[in-house]
Amino acid sequence: MREVSIVGIGHTVFGNLSDFDLVDVMGFASGNALDDAGIREEREIIEQVFVANMGGGILNHQTGIASSLVSRMDMEPAMAELIENGPASGASAVKMGYMAIASGMVDVVMVTGGELMRTVTGWEGTDFVASLLHPEAEYNYGLTLPAYGGMFTRMYMERYGLTERDLGLVAVKDHQNGEKNPYAHVRVPCTIDAIHDNENAHVINNYIAEPLRMYGMCPVSDGAASLILCANDSPKMKYFTKEKPILISGIGSATDTHCVHNRKDPLILDAVRLAAERAYAMAELKPADISFAELHDAFVILELAISEEIGFFPRGKAAEAVRNGVTAIDGAKPVNTSGGLKSKGHPVGATGVSQVFELVKQLREQGEEGRQVKNPKHGMAVNFGGFGNNVVAIICSKGEE
Amino acid sequence: MIDFSAYGVHTPEVYAHKCPSCGKLFYPAPMICSDCGERRDPSGIIFKDWDTISLSGECTLLAWTRVYALPEGYEMQYLLFGIVEFPNGLRASGRLKVDQPDTGMKLNATVEIMDNSKGKEFDGFVFELMV
Numbered sequence: 001m002r003e004v005s006i007v008g009i010g011h012t013v014f015g016n017l018s019d020f021d022l023v024d025v026m027g028f029a030s031g032n033a034l035d036d037a038g039i040r041e042e043r044e045i046i047e048q049v050f051v052a053n054m055g056g057g058i059l060n061h062q063t064g065i066a067s068s069l070v071s072r073m074d075m076e077p078a079m080a081e082l083i084e085n086g087p088a089s090g091a092s093a094v095k096m097g098y099m100a101i102a103s104g105m106v107d108v109v110m111v112t113g114g115e116l117m118r119t120v121t122g123w124e125g126t127d128f129v130a131s132l133l134h135p136e137a138e139y140n141y142g143l144t145l146p147a148y149g150g151m152f153t154r155m156y157m158e159r160y161g162l163t164e165r166d167l168g169l170v171a172v173k174d175h176q177n178g179e180k181n182p183y184a185h186v187r188v189p190c191t192i193d194a195i196h197d198n199e200n201a202h203v204i205n206n207y208i209a210e211p212l213r214m215y216g217m218c219p220v221s222d223g224a225a226s227l228i229l230c231a232n233d234s235p236k237m238k239y240f241t242k243e244k245p246i247l248i249s250g251i252g253s254a255t256d257t258h259c260v261h262n263r264k265d266p267l268i269l270d271a272v273r274l275a276a277e278r279a280y281a282m283a284e285l286k287p288a289d290i291s292f293a294e295l296h297d298a299f300v301i302l303e304l305a306i307s308e309e310i311g312f313f314p315r316g317k318a319a320e321a322v323r324n325g326v327t328a329i330d331g332a333k334p335v336n337t338s339g340g341l342k343s344k345g346h347p348v349g350a351t352g353v354s355q356v357f358e359l360v361k362q363l364r365e366q367g368e369e370g371r372q373v374k375n376p377k378h379g380m381a382v383n384f385g386g387f388g389n390n391v392v393a394i395i396c397s398k399g400e401e
Numbered sequence: 402m403i404d405f406s407a408y409g410v411h412t413p414e415v416y417a418h419k420c421p422s423c424g425k426l427f428y429p430a431p432m433i434c435s436d437c438g439e440r441r442d443p444s445g446i447i448f449k450d451w452d453t454i455s456l457s458g459e460c461t462l463l464a465w466t467r468v469y470a471l472p473e474g475y476e477m478q479y480l481l482f483g484i485v486e487f488p489n490g491l492r493a494s495g496r497l498k499v500d501q502p503d504t505g506m507k508l509n510a511t512v513e514i515m516d517n518s519k520g521k522e523f524d525g526f527v528f529e530l531m532v
Binding site: 121122123124126127130134136137138139140141142143144146147150151152154155158206207208209210211212259260261262266 | 429463468469472473474475480482484492493494495496515517523526
């Protein structure tokens, strides 16, 4: 297979962008990626566009979004398709971009993920995301992703002795990174005293889906992120001299049962483990080789569970690593250097693309002061769709010096 | 005299589906048996639809949560949800009507007509204390 690198990255701020149009928001991130790649006039070299979006049809009453983006960016006649894979749409679109180039069909691809979720109320947004659950056996009851997050957290606590304070420490660490990320949605400082230790902590950190509290959940966000991908062996690589290309060294994805209750052990996230194993195998790397990771912490418990499932820590030991600062920005295994979904935000279609944006930024060593990983070689992103029923893992590498 | 009292009365039921070839039970219904590969035809036109078995009664609580942020369409302050396992090994998610739930407790699964967030009626599980 051909080697594929990322030669341009773009991002909007994550937050409330509900006054804007969905395709404009995607277009702004796309423009940033083109600028970062050094492309201004030669837009025709982009042969294929993949757009990641989960709910444009439902939340914004817009369809045909990929064609719309190409036209708004004056990139016709580029080929264009929409990729929908729930909250893992973003990393799936990156995977499709990789496949299109690796197959030899095209040389240059633009991948843009975006979502406008604040155009509806929080309750409607929750209902929209819950529509990915099983209609008859899950969704009908009023079950939601946070409900499964809560049940998963309780099972994990009862089996491994995890405490609410441990969950708080994950949020504190994520906010420490997110505060310094100019694109992050919730850039407010967060201390363990304010959200757990203080006797009045429950006032600002109330239960949402017991035992998960407000600070155990990501916010509902709008935003977009974009990447330009190019084949390493393509003559078109000559256009991209502005930044050092970052190699996509491994991609894996896997699925699991639609209904959470049908998993033999609901605490074992098979799709996460298999996606990671496939990515490691392609990259010829081991968990120990990964310098840092962006893990899908829509609920803080998922950062812990995913970090165990991808082989960073033994089962039940991730919280100990968080307590010891292993996953902090200056630790041995920094996790969610961007602030993660918890602080940076989670515009569902944008998230996977944004995670890879962060890998590239760190590997180029362009992180803001106080949130740059020291001498990173390989970064890993895990984008978690459904409640773990479709997961995509991507490894990016700095390549030879 | 004709007794009309039972006319149009719907008894709420949730069904497990049984593979006609190997007998494996499923909830909710799949389109293929994961053990023997037998196909299911919900229309019953090409093949006979699978036999159904009413699912209710004693079960064990595996996980639970109390959710305060409910989707659009629910007026109450919170709802309790749980995942249970039946003695036949099948599991299900549903609403929980127990004030002090405890993982591992024995419950009784009943089936009620309830509304989803869009106001559409469906037959769903309610997990309650054993009486």
